[in-house]
Amino acid sequence: MTVADGFYRNENGELQAESVSIQDIAKRFDTPCYIYSRAMLQENLMAYKEALGKRGSICYAVKANGNLALLSLLARFGAGFDIVSGGELARVLRAGGEASRVVFSGVGKSAQEIRRALLAGIRCFNVESTAELERIEKIASESRTRAPIALRINPDIDPETHPYISTGLAQSKFGIPLAEAEDIYKRAAQSPSLAVKGVAFHIGSQLLSTRPLREAAERVGEFVAHLQDSGINIAHIDVGGGLGVRYVDEEAPDPRNHVAAVSTPLANLGVELIFEPGRAIVAEAGLLLTRVEYLKENGEREFAVVDAGMNDYLRPALYNAEHIIEPIILRQDGQRSIDVVGPICESADVFATDCQLAVQPGDILAVRCAGAYGFAMASQYNSRPRPAEILVDGSHTHLIRRRETLDDLMRGESVFVGD
Numbered sequence: 050m051t052v053a054d055g056f057y058r059n060e061n062g063e064l065q066a067e068s069v070s071i072q073d074i075a076k077r078f079d080t081p082c083y084i085y086s087r088a089m090l091q092e093n094l095m096a097y098k099e100a101l102g103k104r105g106s107i108c109y110a111v112k113a114n115g116n117l118a119l120l121s122l123l124a125r126f127g128a129g130f131d132i133v134s135g136g137e138l139a140r141v142l143r144a145g146g147e148a149s150r151v152v153f154s155g156v157g158k159s160a161q162e163i164r165r166a167l168l169a170g171i172r173c174f175n176v177e178s179t180a181e182l183e184r185i186e187k188i189a190s191e192s193r194t195r196a197p198i199a200l201r202i203n204p205d206i207d208p209e210t211h212p213y214i215s216t217g218l219a220q221s222k223f224g225i226p227l228a229e230a231e232d233i234y235k236r237a238a239q240s241p242s243l244a245v246k247g248v249a250f251h252i253g254s255q256l257l258s259t260r261p262l263r264e265a266a267e268r269v270g271e272f273v274a275h276l277q278d279s280g281i282n283i284a285h286i287d288v289g290g291g292l293g294v295r296y297v298d299e300e301a302p303d304p305r306n307h308v309a310a311v312s313t314p315l316a317n318l319g320v321e322l323i324f325e326p327g328r329a330i331v332a333e334a335g336l337l338l339t340r341v342e343y344l345k346e347n348g349e350r351e352f353a354v355v356d357a358g359m360n361d362y363l364r365p366a367l368y369n370a371e372h373i374i375e376p377i378i379l380r381q382d383g384q385r386s387i388d389v390v391g392p393i394c395e396s397a398d399v400f401a402t403d404c405q406l407a408v409q410p411g412d413i414l415a416v417r418c419a420g421a422y423g424f425a426m427a428s429q430y431n432s433r434p435r436p437a438e439i440l441v442d443g444s445h446t447h448l449i450r451r452r453e454t455l456d457d458l459m460r461g462e463s464v465f466v467g468d
């Protein structure tokens with residue numbers, strides 16, 4: 050087995066996770082569940098680390114998948130973390146990550162989130178507005194400390210991806226327009242409660258070309274050179290994440306292409322680079338297992354109704370995302386066009402249309418490349434307990450999040466006891 054084959058078919062044609070039979074995992078832990086390959090997780094992080102070398106560091110974007118076991122492994126493999134909430138900070142710290150290697154992104158940081166992050170001693174706040182900068186300055190001043198900051202610049206570049214995951218266009222809610230950033234830096238540099246550390250950008254997600262990333266780096270690079278000329282010290286440039294992955298047949302650049310495209314225009318600035326990959330680290334390292342509950346026909350179409358729904362895995366419903374869906378055990382005949390749909394009472398609850406599949410009720414299917422924005426976006430919609438998560442490490446299987454129970458569904462609620 051090569052590491053790149055964290056999931057592969059064995060000599061009997063059965064899908065395996067590393068050395069473990071996925072059919073056995075389904076028997077033992079039931080469906081739906083997520084399965085992750087430790088080897089692939091490590092391989093994907095190492096690809097970035099090796100491409101980057103001594104030029105900078107990796108801050109894994111926790112929002113892609115915040116499971117404690119995965120975070121603790123990534124910390125062990127040498128990752129820092131990019132967080133977007135106080136909850137993610139708590140996860141990183143619980144998993145043994147170092148606050149000094151955490152950068153905090155996001156447009157809506159609350160006062161409490163800022164206070165906690167400052168107290169924990171994070172590496173940098175990626176600030177998205179002047180109002181946020183003023184709030185951070187005030188809190189740092191009250192705490193008699195200096196808050197490390199970078200401004201998240203909006204470079205106004207079209208990342209050529211789905212509009213819901215484009216973040217670097219002028220009309221988007223993210224970042225600060227380049228034209229306004231210089232004045233804000235000058236003010237920040239004067240503040241006794243702020244420590245200017247860097248400049249940040251992040252233009253979007255699932256990028257299949259490095260061109261927009263390079264263009265953004267060029268724009269930001271010119272700006273940083275200009276800041277340095279005006280005496281503002283910039284120690285790092287946080288270049289965000291966004292590298293796409295191959296879900297079906299996309300030609301995705303690899304981490305080496307990403308690092309080269311972004312670091313070349315920034316090479317002469319003498320700054321450290323921070324990359325924030327999320328999807329490129331965990332997407333391929335995970336899959337979603339689901340069982341066929343029923344087959345049904347409506348008019349011309351045949352449907353396989355599976356036991357996972359858009360509450361368990363939202364991307365197909367949210368972005369029309371396509372995935373490879375395949376049976377764990379292949380059947381010889383009966384291949385036909387089938388729509389794979391979930392049980393949720395929403396017409397958007399469709400995993401795939403026109404899938405060429407040979408399936409019977411009870412068969413287990415794998416939705417491949419589901420490790421990123423999978424469990425992280427799962428909800429209990431339709432009052433469905435969220436699925437279990439399992440980590441495979443060679444021949445070992447670890448339950449890293451147990452399946453939720455009916456009690457979990459109602460935790461914190463109470464029946465009305467008034468008159």
Ligand SMILES: *Cc1c(COP(=O)(O)O)cnc(C)c1O
Nearest residue numbers: 110154254290291325326327328
């Ligand atoms: C979501 C996000 C990332 C990670 O994006 P991927 O496409 O998963 O690599 C990185 N940085 C910021 C600021 C983000 O919001």
